[in-house]
Amino acid sequence: MTLELLSSNRSFGGWHRRYRHRSSTLDCDMQFAVYLPPQAEQGERLPVLYWLSGLTCTDENFMQKAGAQRVAAELGLVLVAPDTSPRGEGVPGDPEGAWDFGLGAGFYLNASEQPWARHYRMHDYVVHELPALIEAHLPVSERRGISGHSMGGHGALVCALRNPGRYRSLSAFAPISNPQDCPWGEKAFSRYLGEDRATWQAWDACTLLAGATQKLPILVDQGEADSFLETQLKPLALKVAAEAVGYPLTLRLQPGYDHSYYFIASFIEDHLRHHAAALRQP
Amino acid sequence: MTLELLSSNRSFGGWHRRYRHRSSTLDCDMQFAVYLPPQAEQGERLPVLYWLSGLTCTDENFMQKAGAQRVAAELGLVLVAPDTSPRGEGVPGDPEGAWDFGLGAGFYLNASEQPWARHYRMHDYVVHELPALIEAHLPVSERRGISGHSMGGHGALVCALRNPGRYRSLSAFAPISNPQDCPWGEKAFSRYLGEDRATWQAWDACTLLAGATQKLPILVDQGEADSFLETQLKPLALKVAAEAVGYPLTLRLQPGYDHSYYFIASFIEDHLRHHAAALRQP
Numbered sequence: 001m002t003l004e005l006l007s008s009n010r011s012f013g014g015w016h017r018r019y020r021h022r023s024s025t026l027d028c029d030m031q032f033a034v035y036l037p038p039q040a041e042q043g044e045r046l047p048v049l050y051w052l053s054g055l056t057c058t059d060e061n062f063m064q065k066a067g068a069q070r071v072a073a074e075l076g077l078v079l080v081a082p083d084t085s086p087r088g089e090g091v092p093g094d095p096e097g098a099w100d101f102g103l104g105a106g107f108y109l110n111a112s113e114q115p116w117a118r119h120y121r122m123h124d125y126v127v128h129e130l131p132a133l134i135e136a137h138l139p140v141s142e143r144r145g146i147s148g149h150s151m152g153g154h155g156a157l158v159c160a161l162r163n164p165g166r167y168r169s170l171s172a173f174a175p176i177s178n179p180q181d182c183p184w185g186e187k188a189f190s191r192y193l194g195e196d197r198a199t200w201q202a203w204d205a206c207t208l209l210a211g212a213t214q215k216l217p218i219l220v221d222q223g224e225a226d227s228f229l230e231t232q233l234k235p236l237a238l239k240v241a242a243e244a245v246g247y248p249l250t251l252r253l254q255p256g257y258d259h260s261y262y263f264i265a266s267f268i269e270d271h272l273r274h275h276a277a278a279l280r281q282p
Numbered sequence: 283m284t285l286e287l288l289s290s291n292r293s294f295g296g297w298h299r300r301y302r303h304r305s306s307t308l309d310c311d312m313q314f315a316v317y318l319p320p321q322a323e324q325g326e327r328l329p330v331l332y333w334l335s336g337l338t339c340t341d342e343n344f345m346q347k348a349g350a351q352r353v354a355a356e357l358g359l360v361l362v363a364p365d366t367s368p369r370g371e372g373v374p375g376d377p378e379g380a381w382d383f384g385l386g387a388g389f390y391l392n393a394s395e396q397p398w399a400r401h402y403r404m405h406d407y408v409v410h411e412l413p414a415l416i417e418a419h420l421p422v423s424e425r426r427g428i429s430g431h432s433m434g435g436h437g438a439l440v441c442a443l444r445n446p447g448r449y450r451s452l453s454a455f456a457p458i459s460n461p462q463d464c465p466w467g468e469k470a471f472s473r474y475l476g477e478d479r480a481t482w483q484a485w486d487a488c489t490l491l492a493g494a495t496q497k498l499p500i501l502v503d504q505g506e507a508d509s510f511l512e513t514q515l516k517p518l519a520l521k522v523a524a525e526a527v528g529y530p531l532t533l534r535l536q537p538g539y540d541h542s543y544y545f546i547a548s549f550i551e552d553h554l555r556h557h558a559a560a561l562r563q564p
Contacts, residue, residue: 010507010538012548067349067547225292256292265349266294 003137006031012073013038016063025121025129026086032130033059034138035079037072045141047279048078048134049169049272052126052148052155055184056104057084062149065261071269075276078140082130084151086119100184101191107179108155109203111192120192127159127166145169145275149264150233154179157205157218157238164214169278171219171271173264174226177238180204184232206241209249217248219274221267223257285419288313294355295320298345307403307411308368314412315341316420317361319354327423329561330360330416331451331554334408334430334437337466338386339366344431347543353551357558360422364412366433368401382466383473389461390437391485393474402474409441409448427451427557431546432515436461439487439500439520446496451560453501453553455546456508459520462486466514488523491531499530501556503549505539 006018014037023030039046049072051062059081062068072079085091085106092115094102111120134140144167148156153175160170179185180200189200201207222235229235235251242249257263288300296319305312321328331354333344341363344350354361367373367388374397376384393402416422426449430438435457442452461467462482471482483489504517511517517533524531539545 009540009542009544010505010536010548011544016544064543065346067352069544069547070349223292254292258291260291261346262291262293262298262351265351266292 001133001136003133011035012069014040014069014073016069018059021133023086023125023129025125026119028086028088028091028119030083030087030125031059032083033063033081034134035063035069035072036138037076037078039076040078040139043139044076045139046076046078047143047145047276048080048131048140049145049147049275050126050131051079051081052108052146052152053081053084054148054150054152055084056099057152058104059083061261065265066268067265068268068272071272075272077272077276077279078138080130080134082126085122091119092116101188105151105188107151107188107192108158109192112199113192113194116192122155123159123162126155127163143168143279145279147171147173147271147275148175149173150228150259151176151184153220154205158203158208160216161205161208161212162202164212167216168281169275170216171274173267173271174222174228174233174259175205175220175235175238176233178204178206178234180207181237182232182234206237209238209241209247210245212245212247215247218250219271220249220251221271222251222253223259223263224253224255225257226259228259283415283418285415293317294351296322296351296355298351300341303415305368305407305411307407308401310368310370310373310401312365312369312407313341314365315345315363316416317345317351317354318420319358319360321358322360322421325421326358327421328358328360329425329427329558330362330413330422331427331429331557332408332413333361333363334390334428334434335363335366336430336432336434337366338381339434340386341365343543347547348550349547350550350554353554357554359554359558359561360420362412362416364408367404373401374398383470387433387470389433389470389474390440391474394481395474395476398474404437405441405444408437409445425450425561427561429453429455429553429557430457431455432510432541433458433466435502436487440485440490442498443487443490443494444484446494449498450563451557452498453556455502455549455553456504456510456515456541457487457502457517457520458515460486460488460516462489463519464514464516488519491520491523491529492527494527494529497529500532501553502531502533503553504533504535505541505545506535506537507539508541508545510541
């Protein structure tokens with residue numbers, strides 16, 4: 001596993017870096033971004049927060065717009081932002097060029113249907129291949145947290161809930177909370193997973209949460225002025241599922257906030273502190 | 283003077299807004315962005331920091347990438363980010379489509395040469411027309427600060443130094459400090475102002491600083507790993523000019539930092555506090 005360094009920017013006493021590597025899981029070249037806080041140069045192996053971005057994003061949106069580096073530098077957290085789908089020649093996209101399916105819209109699952117099954121395996125990439133690479137090449141520990149936005153909020157919830165013990169902390173911004181029951185999720189799941197809705201359950205945060213064995217506390221922020229709130233995101237379905245089984249979910253509805261990175265930037269500090277508190281526990 | 287609201291995003295308890303208006307100075311429609319901190323809804327008229335962006339930027343770069351809203355919300359500072367040149371049909375750009383002249387590269391001066399003189403009057407727009415508009419329509423006081431990056435750092439220095447009394451605070455990130463003596467400046471000045479270098483002096487921060495009557499303290503941050511440092515930016519020329527006349531300039535060379543917004547984000551808090559301290563003085 002080799003890692004090609006693409007760029008390096010000093011940031012809050014640490015480094016923002018972009019890398020490229022060959023992904024065997026996705027069968028294509030992938031890029032990702034890392035923020036290494038100043039503590040990374042002091043020999044300590046640091047905890048890592050994985051950030052999963054939303055539809056149409058790449059590794060760049062979060063690093064450029066969330067303003068997370070300041071607090072990560074204070075807390076000694078490494079940040080890792082993968083891309084949102086496989087990319088490159090030979091990777092099929094939506095035949096009509098839609099922005100909510102295919103390239104930039106991998107939905108953090110393992111596709112079972114053709115022609116998607118060969119490359120669209122973002123779950124295994126995010127949960128297994130990328131952390132193995134990060135832990136082999138960078139000064140990080142095996143203490144992992146995961147968060148994300150919108151499609152990436154769904155991804156964070158599903159990756160953590162499907163893999164008990166793999167993450168120590170979990171949060172999300174405006175997640176697609178019940179994808180089996182919203183247009184974005186139905187479009188993606190029916191193509192990646194096929195028409196049998198029974199198979200969708202294994203990728204739906206509400207269903208997974210209802211059967212969770214590890215009860216990792218979840219912090220969710222949701223803007224009340226988010227235009228996708230009622231049709232696509234449905235955080236109240238997650239709340240109902242959590243209350244039914246006594247799952248520790250904190251859902252904060254933020255008046256006036258929308259779906260943009262202006263919303264994320266306003267509350268990222270709370271999320272980083274939520275993660276650091278869990279990741280730093282002995 | 284009417285102001286068309288284009289978008290509005292809640293941010294750190296305040297509002298990020300984008301507006302469009304007809305500029306009589308530039309003879310075209312212009313867009314700009316404003317951050318209104320939470321205090322703007324409490325009836326107080328707030329001080330304003332004008333931010334001038336660099337080559338190729340629009341009003342969006344600073345608002346999305348600098349992470350300035352958090353501290354502006356704390357300090358009760360309004361932020362205003364204009365575009366970097368006139369725009370639209372009928373506004374001439376560089377005939378060869380260069381990124382360092384014409385559209386996105388107005389250099390914050392008043393052009394005297396054709397075909398630029400009609401639209402390229404960014405100095406008067408930034409110093410007079412835009413503040414008049416802001417002060418007529420938004421809950422702001424006449425306490426103004428100015429800052430910027432690269433070409434916008436040059437702009438901030440020149441706007442303040444040419445107009446004593448108009449600004450109460452001044453700073454810059456990696457400014458083009460001596461444009462009459464660097465390739466970017468020579469290209470722009472020779473076209474906008476003509477070949478007579480004597481006329482360039484009135485738009486060069488080093489020359490203006492040497493003759494300044496009002497000695498507004500200047501904070502400048504400059505990354506030492508900035509690839510434009512020696513050929514284009516030349517902050518040491520500004521330092522020499524300041525020392526020759528006892529002008530209060532603080533030039534901070536930041537090891538490892540480059541020319542990107544990762545650099546700006548790392549030090550924007552210091553600049554906002556520098557401005558607020560002066561703007562809040564009785």
